[in-house]
Amino acid sequence: MALTLRQSDHDFETKFAAFLAGKREVSEDVDRAVREIIDGIRRDGDKALIEYSRRFDRIDLEKTGIAVTKAEIDAAVAAAPQATVEALELARDRIRSHHSRQLPKDDRYTDALGVELGSRWTAIESVGLYVPGGTASYPSSVLMNAVPAQVAGVERIVMVVPAPDGVLNPLVLVAARLAGVSEIYRVGGAHAVAALAYGTETIKPVVKIVGPGNAYVAAAKRLVFGTVGIDMIAGPSEVLVVADRDNDPDWIAADLLAQAEHDAVAQSILMTDDEDFARSVEEAVERQLRSLPRAETASASWRDFGAVLLVKDLEAALPLVNRIAAEHLELAVANPEALLPGVRNAGAIFLGKYTPEVIGDYVGGSNHVLPTARSARFSSGLSVLDFVKRTSILKLGPDQLRALGPAAIELARVEGLDAHGRSVAIRLNL
Amino acid sequence: MALTLRQSDHDFETKFAAFLAGKREVSEDVDRAVREIIDGIRRDGDKALIEYSRRFDRIDLEKTGIAVTKAEIDAAVAAAPQATVEALELARDRIRSHHSRQLPKDDRYTDALGVELGSRWTAIESVGLYVPGGTASYPSSVLMNAVPAQVAGVERIVMVVPAPDGVLNPLVLVAARLAGVSEIYRVGGAHAVAALAYGTETIKPVVKIVGPGNAYVAAAKRLVFGTVGIDMIAGPSEVLVVADRDNDPDWIAADLLAQAEHDAVAQSILMTDDEDFARSVEEAVERQLRSLPRAETASASWRDFGAVLLVKDLEAALPLVNRIAAEHLELAVANPEALLPGVRNAGAIFLGKYTPEVIGDYVGGSNHVLPTARSARFSSGLSVLDFVKRTSILKLGPDQLRALGPAAIELARVEGLDAHGRSVAIRLNL
Known part of the structure; x- marks a missing residue:
């Protein structure tokens, strides 16, 4: 049984704050x-990589x-079922199509004073993608x-994936091929991250490392971090399903369990305005758990962190x-568009009863x-912006420097940075 | 005397790699x-803030x-000189005008299958701005x-700035007023950061903390980080000046010293194809150092880290x-636009002889x-993008779910996530 919090209770705010914390x-x-x-990796390179892989x-x-x-x-590609x-x-293809719209545009313009300004975006030169091994080795995450x-x-997308006992998930290799990964190494753990950051004889270093891990x-x-860029450190997954009574309790229960089956510390939250509906969903959760292969994980998650x-x-x-x-917000209500403008904080929003969060997973x-x-x-969330960086561009001629220089000199003066002032003044014969 | 590396030397690559490292x-x-x-701050709130401020x-x-x-x-505003x-x-006004062009646009569209997709940008609700005290308390950084x-x-921009011995730089308060800062607290150090992250009786917590510090x-x-967002951790400043011989050595020397005066660990690098010009610049550096108030800092930087x-x-x-x-790249050459396309990695680029980096500082x-x-x-570099976040939006109807559902079910199957598959299948009566 998950925790239930009633907004009508006098101590709701205290309990809700504790729940959030x-x-x-x-x-x-x-x-x-x-x-x-x-x-070890910095000192011994491949030799250390081999030794750690043997050990771990x-x-x-x-x-x-x-x-x-x-x-x-x-x-791996030849052996993969065609349907997969x-x-x-x-x-x-759908990820590519959506993400292509995220490519930022360069901006170069001249302002009223004649100063040329710009922002120019360029791709990061190389990226290392960490893929976990074992049961959490997901081809969808590779994509x-x-x-x-x-x-x-x-240009250079390097994948590392551990092969515990020599075993690799062949579909991870298939996904890598489909996604244009350029190099794959069968190493994982902290030693793989170190190899990506500092390089070894076999693995050339990358500029940024992304992907989940233990x-x-x-x-x-x-x-x-600092030597290379990194993406966010992902925590356990969570879903908040906002549902009115006009939902099939089984559909909503399935959505809550889809989140809960990920991890015993995943979190599924149902928000509704109808207590009878809530009870029906809870019953459906218990019922569906009985036929779920990952029931142990899902029921621990629902019992300990569900709400x-x-x-x-x-x-309101x-x-x-x-x-x-x-992280995931489902709006399973008759008119989700009416709620949308009021939502400010969410990783992704899934609108309406025919948009289960799982569609966004894949x-x-x-x-x-x-x-x-x-x-x-x-x-x-992760986007094309995580793989590009912006350089700002500034260009003045003598006239623009005459126009802006005195203000720069004044600010350098009050900040006590005389060489700053001189670098402008010397060009203006001041 | 700064380090000199000659590309024509047989061991240039080794030395350059060591210089970079x-x-x-x-x-x-x-x-x-x-x-x-x-x-301490989490436990005792304001009481701890008062105690640490007394101590530090x-x-x-x-x-x-x-x-x-x-x-x-x-x-502070009344006392500030009008020129300042x-x-x-x-x-x-110039920062505002340039940054206004960085506001990302929402994107909502329907694809060929009738799936609605979108990216929506919203502002972070509150931000804490850390401003150092003492000589590095710069009004320009507040802006x-x-x-x-x-x-x-x-909506809520909170500034913290320490007041060692009770002293605040009044121009920091003026800049805060001009930039629309909503609250200012005279606290600094780790305790100010903790107060911004966790809140005290006086300071409500913020969602993200930005700004430099010790x-x-x-x-x-x-x-x-994690409880709140943070910006990058800034290291010491650096400039690379790429200059041909047709420059006034004194102008280039002034630019190198403007960087060097920041900090004994700041770094100024001159890249040129003319050894005589390089020697002239080095002589100009030594000459200008003599009349520089922050000569001690600047000469230490140039001696230890200059190149x-x-x-x-x-x-080439x-x-x-x-x-x-x-971080800063000056292209002080006759035709900087010719070099620009080949530059991939730089924080900001300053084009031509009339664009000293200092203009970008202010x-x-x-x-x-x-x-x-x-x-x-x-x-x-810091931009409007650091103060907004993106939510993705997905909306399917029954037809779209029928079109995409089977592929999602297949991927859930091969990933061993049965509840994922069920969340889609149950809606399709599969």
Whole structure:
């Protein structure tokens, strides 16, 4: 049974604030171990990579090679069921099409004084994509990370994926091929992140590292940040389903469980204005759990972090929606467009009863890498913008320098930066 | 004397790589102290803020109040010289005008299948702006941080600035007024960052914290990241001046010193294809140093981190420019537009002999908060985009779900996520 909070209760605000402040992750302190691994890679390169892979993944890279070969990828593609390849291609094409609209435009203009200004966008030169091994080795995540990089114009897209006991998910290789990944290495963990950041004999360093991973991978990304860029550190997934009574409880229950099955610390929240409907959804959750292969994970998530928020009025509850700032927000109401303008903080919004969040995980076209743990208040999902950077451009002639120079000299003066003032004054014979 | 590297030397590549790998900062390990300060603020709120300010800034906030009053700001504005106010207004207006062009546009469209997709941008609700105290308390930095937030539509812009021994730079208050800052508190250090992130009785928490600070401030920003957003952690400033022989050596020397006077770990680099010109610039640097108030700082920077790169051909040297990825890049050549397309990595580019970098510090209109320490390879200067976030929007009807659903179900199947598949299948009676 999930937690139920009633807006009509006198202590709702206290309980809701406590609910928001709840943490779903114990941050493991693995920094010391990760520092040692990074130092090992910097010192010994491939040799260390081989040794760590032997220790952590029980694989002999001296036999298999560090790089995944073209022949291996060809074999994975040949062995993949046609329906799967077609589904991945559909997803890839839709992600590409949507993300192509995100390419920022350069801006170069001349202002009234004749000063030329500009913003110019260029692609990052190389990107490393971390893909987890084992059961969380998702081909869809390969597409969601690699396609925007490719759309941005990144020339070199390097994938690392651990092969525990020598096993790689062949569909991850298929997705990499479809998404234009240029190099694949069968390494994972903090040592793979270190190899991407600092390079080894086999792996040339990249400029930015993206993709999800465990506590070691997250710690390694934090530690190499600065030497390379990194994307956000993703937390456990969450969904907030805002539903009126005119929904099939089974549909809503299925959506809550789709989130809950990810992880025992995933979070599914139902917000509704109808207590009977809420009870029906809860019953449907219990019923559906019985036939779910990942029932253990999903029921732990629902029991420990699931919540039912009973509000007086859905539209009036939008401030609560904004405080939750969910990674995924479903608006399963008759007129979702009426609620939309009031939603400010959410990673992605799914409108109406025929848009389950799962469509966004795979084939909607938008990205499924989204801000978790209330960070939608200040950050955005992965996009083409994460693979480009902006350079500003400024150009003055003598006339423009005469017009603007004195103000610059004055500000340099009051800031006590005499060489700043001189750099302008000397050009104006002042 | 700065370091000289000649491209014609046989060991240039080795030396250049070592030069690039050089660190200019000793990262102080202040995490433990900062953790204690953050815990103190979370536990004791204003009481802790008052105690830390007494200890670190020798100020009694119980007497002065934590908030800077409207009367104090009024007094600062009234006392400011008119020329200074006008220079700040010119800077403010030019920053506002340039940054207004950065506002991203919402995108909502329907694709060929009838799926509605969109990206919607909204402003972050509140931002905390950290302003250092003492000699680095720059009014221009207040403008550069606050104006983009205001342009983005941030409703609540909160400034914190320490008042060591009770002293505030009145021009920082003037700049805050001009830039639309809504609240000002006379606190600094890690405790001010903690107060912005977690709130106290007096200071309501914000959603994101921006602005430069010392090692304690930087460590505090890293530690509160996740609870709030943060901007990049700025390192020491740097300039790369690419100059042909047809420059006045004194102009170029002034530009190198404008960077060097910031900080003993600032870095000024001259790249030229003419050794005689390089020597003339070095002589001009030595000459100008003699009459510079901040000569001690500037000469330490030039001696320890300055460099002259003698290359065979400026255009052919663009790969080196891109590897340096300078925060500031001056192209002081006859035809800077010819070099521009080859420049990929730079925070800001200043074109031609009449565009000293200092114009960009103050009144150019572009932002002076730029990526340092080679991070222009993967990140951008501060912009309106740092104060907004994007929500993606997806809307399907029954027909669209029928078209896309089977592919989603297939991908859920191969990823072993049955509840994902069910959430789609149940709506299609599959």
